[in-house]
Amino acid sequence: MASANIAFDTIPASIRKPGKYFEFNTRLAVRTLPGNPQRVLAVGQRLPGANQPPLQAVAVFSDEEAARLFGHGSMLHLMARAAIQANPYIQLTLLGVDDAAAGVAATATVTLTGPATAAGALALYIAGVRVDIAIASQATATELATALAAAVNGIPDLPVTATAAAAVVTIKARHKGQAGNDIKLATLVQAGGVTAVVSAMAGGLNDPDLAPALAMVAGNQYEVLVCPFPTQTALTAVRTHLDFVSGALEQRPGVAAAGWPGSLATGTTLAASINSGRIGIAWHRGSQKQPYQIAAGFAAVIASEEDPARPLNTLAINSLDVTASEQRPLRTEQENALYNGLTPIEIGPGDRPQIVRAVTTYTVDPQGVSDISLLDLTTIRTLDYVRKACRERIALRFPRDKLSQRTPPKVRSELLDVLFKLEELEFVEEVDANKAGLIVERDLQSPNQLNAKIPADVVNGLHVFAGRIDLLL
Known part of the structure; x- marks a missing residue:
C-alpha cells in the first residue's frame, strides 16, 4: 500500500482479501528529549587474589561491596568510598587491573626513640586516616614500633601495611606502582622522651597500563570516567579512549576526571601535556587524600548534575579533606589554574571542599593558539547531549525511510523541533535566529546519504558578574 503522505510498515500493498487492516506506529510517540543518566566508570588496581577477576567490569553500590570484590584497602575500594561519599546515588561501575609485573611498591619508615618519660599517645596519619597507640611510661622504642605496626595492620582499609624491626616501622603500599608515592604520612607525638621521624613514601615504580582495561569497555557507555593516575601516560591513554568512543562514528559521550594534590606549576604542566576538552583535573593542593580519591570524588559530583549546561561552581566534594590554611590557593593562583587547565578546589563555608569552576585541560588549538571553545566542562557535555x-x-522518526526529495524537509523539521525543545531547557539558545543555518541536504556522492549542518549556540554558565557602584553625595 502506498499514498502521498502515509507509509505502512507491516501492511503489504498486495492484499486482495477484503478487510479493515490497522497497524501500530510508535515512531511519533516520543515527543520529548531523552534522559541524561550519568554512569561512572572507575578503573583502578585490585589486590592479588581479589574475588573480582581483572578486566571484568562490575556495578557496585557500597564501598563494602567494593572491598569484598577488590580487597580491603585496595585502590578501587578507596575510589568507591570516595565516589559514594560524594554522591550516594551514583551509578558506579568498577574495573580492576593487576599491579604491573615490573611494579615496585613504595615504602617509608617511622623511626622511634625512647623510652617514654611519661604516659601519652602517638598518632600516625596515613592518607588522612589517624592511627593511634597509647604510650606507657618507660615504654621502649622497640615496644612502640611493635605496637604501631600492629595498629596499622589492624585497620584493613588503609592503603598500606606495616612491619616493625627494632625501633623502625616500615610502611609499605599495598599496591605496586608510582601511585604509592602519593600516600601522605605524618606523626603526632604526645609523650615525653619519645620522638618519631617519618620519611616520605618513595620508591614506587611502574603503574599498570590502563589501555587494555579501557579496550575491554570500549563498546560500553559510561558518561564519566575516573582516571586513577595523574600522569601523562595514563591520561594520554584515557584521552585516546575518549576520542575514540566519543567520536563521530562511535558516538558514546564521555568525560574523564583526574585528581592533583601537588603544586600549581606541576599541575599546569600536566594539564598542558594532555590538552583535552574531555578531561578535567581537580586541583586540591596539600590534600592528604590520594589523587585517585580526589578524582573519584570529582567524577561523582560531575555525575550528580544531569543538566549538562549547568555549572558545577560551589558544589561540595564531601569525600575530600579540609586542607591546611597555608595550602589553600590564593585568588591569583586560582585564576592561573583556570587559565591553564586545572579545576581549583577551595574550602568554602562550613569547611566544605568545593569546586571553584570545572574546566577542561583544553587551552590551545592544534596550532597552539589560545582557544576557549572547550574551556568549561559543561560545553562538551552539552554538545554531547545535543x-x-x-x-x-x-x-525514532526515520528508522527505515526512503530518501527522496520529500525527505530533507521532514528531517529538518524534526531537527528544528529538537533544537527548540533544547532551548526550552536552556541547553542551547537563539534557535530562531540561527535556524537559517540549519541545513539538511542530500550528499553529492552517496545516493543513500543525507547530510545536516546543525547550529548549536550552547548556553554558557554565569561565572562572572561585574557591577559598578556610583557614589552619589
Whole structure:
C-alpha cells in the first residue's frame, strides 16, 4: 500500500482479501528529549587474589561491596568510598587491573626513640586516616614500633601495611606502582622522651597500563570516567579512549576526571601535556587524600548534575579533606589554574571542599593558539547531549525511510523541533535566529546519504558578574 503522505510498515500493498487492516506506529510517540543518566566508570588496581577477576567490569553500590570484590584497602575500594561519599546515588561501575609485573611498591619508615618519660599517645596519619597507640611510661622504642605496626595492620582499609624491626616501622603500599608515592604520612607525638621521624613514601615504580582495561569497555557507555593516575601516560591513554568512543562514528559521550594534590606549576604542566576538552583535573593542593580519591570524588559530583549546561561552581566534594590554611590557593593562583587547565578546589563555608569552576585541560588549538571553545566542562557535555537528542529523534522518526526529495524537509523539521525543545531547557539558545543555518541536504556522492549542518549556540554558565557602584553625595 502506498499514498502521498502515509507509509505502512507491516501492511503489504498486495492484499486482495477484503478487510479493515490497522497497524501500530510508535515512531511519533516520543515527543520529548531523552534522559541524561550519568554512569561512572572507575578503573583502578585490585589486590592479588581479589574475588573480582581483572578486566571484568562490575556495578557496585557500597564501598563494602567494593572491598569484598577488590580487597580491603585496595585502590578501587578507596575510589568507591570516595565516589559514594560524594554522591550516594551514583551509578558506579568498577574495573580492576593487576599491579604491573615490573611494579615496585613504595615504602617509608617511622623511626622511634625512647623510652617514654611519661604516659601519652602517638598518632600516625596515613592518607588522612589517624592511627593511634597509647604510650606507657618507660615504654621502649622497640615496644612502640611493635605496637604501631600492629595498629596499622589492624585497620584493613588503609592503603598500606606495616612491619616493625627494632625501633623502625616500615610502611609499605599495598599496591605496586608510582601511585604509592602519593600516600601522605605524618606523626603526632604526645609523650615525653619519645620522638618519631617519618620519611616520605618513595620508591614506587611502574603503574599498570590502563589501555587494555579501557579496550575491554570500549563498546560500553559510561558518561564519566575516573582516571586513577595523574600522569601523562595514563591520561594520554584515557584521552585516546575518549576520542575514540566519543567520536563521530562511535558516538558514546564521555568525560574523564583526574585528581592533583601537588603544586600549581606541576599541575599546569600536566594539564598542558594532555590538552583535552574531555578531561578535567581537580586541583586540591596539600590534600592528604590520594589523587585517585580526589578524582573519584570529582567524577561523582560531575555525575550528580544531569543538566549538562549547568555549572558545577560551589558544589561540595564531601569525600575530600579540609586542607591546611597555608595550602589553600590564593585568588591569583586560582585564576592561573583556570587559565591553564586545572579545576581549583577551595574550602568554602562550613569547611566544605568545593569546586571553584570545572574546566577542561583544553587551552590551545592544534596550532597552539589560545582557544576557549572547550574551556568549561559543561560545553562538551552539552554538545554531547545535543548530539544524543538529535540522533535519537532521527532514529525514532526515520528508522527505515526512503530518501527522496520529500525527505530533507521532514528531517529538518524534526531537527528544528529538537533544537527548540533544547532551548526550552536552556541547553542551547537563539534557535530562531540561527535556524537559517540549519541545513539538511542530500550528499553529492552517496545516493543513500543525507547530510545536516546543525547550529548549536550552547548556553554558557554565569561565572562572572561585574557591577559598578556610583557614589552619589
